[in-house]
Amino acid sequence: MTPGRSPVGQVTRGTTGTNRLRRVDRWIARHPALRRAADPLVVDLGFGASAVTALELAARLARVRPDVEVLGLEIDPQRVARARSQLSQVRAGTTGFAADTRVSFALGGFEVPTPEHRRPAVIRAMNVLRQYDEPDVRGAWQRMAATLATDGLLVEGTCDELGRVCTWIAIGPDAAPRTLTVALRLAGLERPSIAAERLPKALIHRNVPGERVHDLLRALDDEWDRAASVAAFGPVQRWEAALGALRNGGWPVRDRSRWRLGELTVPWSAVAPG
Structure with a gap:
């Protein structure tokens, strides 16, 4: 970050936990933005009160x-x-993570400072914008997306404390949202509209x-x-049957191979605010 400048953004609650972001991580892992990246730099923006989510991501x-390479950014110096x-404990080999894990941490916010001004292939910004007002969202997207590589991806969303309910938006370098993904733990699921x-x-x-997103969740239920x-x-078969019927009913549900993981992905146009 440029000396003398403060990170852009607000301090979050910092809530984090082991395996909380596993659903979005495995989605990023299969995405072309990572797999085809010339420079596979991934930013974990707002990693929270612990290094664990960045280490798990890597x-x-x-x-x-x-x-x-994963760069964890936070606006709280502590x-x-x-x-x-x-x-340092990871490097010493006293944790369950590989000692040579390619992870680093730095001060930064929506301006996404990176070493040598490298452009990230992916920025993961989970549970960062919940405390903001809705009109502030586009500005945050634009700041982050402006730093992406040409074919990069911003993944912005929210999950519950255990990572059993997770949603995220995929956003391109032009700051235009592309898709919405819902990922749920199917075992014990009562209603998808959770x-x-x-x-x-x-x-x-x-x-x-x-609103379109209300229509989608109602139809899914x-x-x-x-x-x-x-x-x-089993719940997987029930979920696949529900998504198949949803698609047959005209909803543009994507990525059938991912349904068994409890995922539902639709183009942004299907849920964009009216």
């Missing part, structure tokens, strides 16, 4: 890109210092009659209820 992405202390509680800031106040007849075969 471990998961290294399975498909062994040369991946959190950066704590993360660096935790990283995702409404964890929608990204751009959508969470739009879950009202007359309806198909989930209708698929109860296959529940005996």
Whole structure:
């Protein structure tokens, strides 16, 4: 970061936890923005009170890109210092992470400062914008997206404390949202519309009659209820049946190969605020 300048953004609650972001991590791991990147730099923006999510991100992405580098950014200097202390333990080989894990931590916010002004292939900004007002979202997207590589991707969203309910928006370098993904733990799932509680800031106040995202969640609940007849075969089969019916009903549901993971992805146009 440029000396004398403060990071752009507000300090978050910093809540984090082991495996909390596993669903979005595995989605990023298969995305072309990472797999085809000339420079596989990934930024974990607003990593929180612990280094764990950045370390987990690096471990998961290294399975498909062994040369991946993860840079954790926080606007709270104490959190950066704590993360660096935790990283020193990793380097000493006293944790479950590889001692040579390609992770570093620095002070930064929506301006996304990187060493030598490198352009990230992916920026993951989870649970960062929840405390902001909806009109502030676009400006944050624009700041972050402006730093991306030409084919880079910003992933911005929200999840619950255990990572069982997770939603995120994929955003291009032009700051235009491309898709919405909902990822749920299917075991014990009562109704898919539980995702409404964890929608990204751009959508969470739009879950009202007359808005597309409300229509999607209502239709998903309806198909989930209708698929109860296959529940005996397991929640995955029920989910796949519900999404199949949703698509047959005209919803542009994508990535069928990902359905078994409890994911639902639709183009942004299907849920964009009216």
